[in-house]
Amino acid sequence: MLQLNLTPFPVLQTDRLTLRQLRHTDAPEVLSLRSDDEVMKYIGRPRAKSMEDAMQLINQINDRISNNESINWAITLKGSEKVIGIIGYVNIKKEHFRAEVGYLLDIGFHRKGIMQESLYAVIDFGFKHMMLHSIEAITDPNNDASQSLLKKNRFIQEAFFKEDFYFEEKFLDSAVFSLLVSEFYAN
Ligand SMILES: CC(C)(COP(=O)(O)OP(=O)(O)OC[C@H]1O[C@@H](n2cnc3c(N)ncnc32)[C@H](O)[C@@H]1OP(=O)(O)O)[C@@H](O)C(=O)NCCC(=O)NCCS
Numbered sequence: 001m002l003q004l005n006l007t008p009f010p011v012l013q014t015d016r017l018t019l020r021q022l023r024h025t026d027a028p029e030v031l032s033l034r035s036d037d038e039v040m041k042y043i044g045r046p047r048a049k050s051m052e053d054a055m056q057l058i059n060q061i062n063d064r065i066s067n068n069e070s071i072n073w074a075i076t077l078k079g080s081e082k083v084i085g086i087i088g089y090v091n092i093k094k095e096h097f098r099a100e101v102g103y104l105l106d107i108g109f110h111r112k113g114i115m116q117e118s119l120y121a122v123i124d125f126g127f128k129h130m131m132l133h134s135i136e137a138i139t140d141p142n143n144d145a146s147q148s149l150l151k152k153n154r155f156i157q158e159a160f161f162k163e164d165f166y167f168e169e170k171f172l173d174s175a176v177f178s179l180l181v182s183e184f185y186a187n
Helices: 024-035 051-066 114-128 144-152 181-185
Strands: 017-020 071-077 083-093 098-105 134-139 156-167 170-180
Touching: 017 114, 024 051, 024 083, 051 071, 071 114, 083 114, 098 114, 114 134, 114 144, 114 181, 134 144, 144 170, 170 181
Parallel strands: 098 134
Antiparallel strands: 017 071, 071 083, 083 098, 134 170, 156 170
8 A cells, every 4th residue: 555645745857846835825826826817617527716716726735735535736936925836645545555646727827848757757757756646637538738738748548438527517528648657668
């Protein structure tokens, strides 16, 4: 069984970014991200509607970190406190050394390689420090940006589930991608 210890919070540094823990003061940016129809287009989660919703989300994320259940990082540019995106592992199946990765980024920062940089750091941390054996990603089949990002990082589509996800009175399809530790570090 995987043993997780997420305290102290593992801050990750990349060339341009600091991936840190979310704070209450990040609520305006979290609200903006989670209420943006473009950003949330393929994410089957209720839109945040108020600062209260955003605060609740931050509390939930941080409680789960304290309980070693799951982890999300705030994506920030070095030298800035402003949160421009979120990335993390949810649905961690400790008995299988497996977790689901999820991410979203402010529209103003798309196509600058920011999520590539973030995802690489999070995958590397997941395999080297959390001791994951595999990582999965569940995408909307129409989410070309996310699927290309996953393929670029050696994820392979392993499943397509028809109408397995019920959201806002619709049954949606899912394309499931997966990455093994051996595949990520293979030459
Ligand atoms: C998916 C998402 C995180 C990509 O972030 P990003 O920082 O713009 O992506 P990057 O600039 O790092 O691009 C890395 C790779 O992703 C792919 N990609 C990113 N945006 C793309 C787009 N609009 N169309 C096609 N491929 C795209 C490309 O393969 C790209 O590599 P390349 O630049 O060599 O072509 C961003 O579009 C987003 O936040 N979308 C909304 C939230 C979401 O859908 N999350 C995923 C839920 S499963």
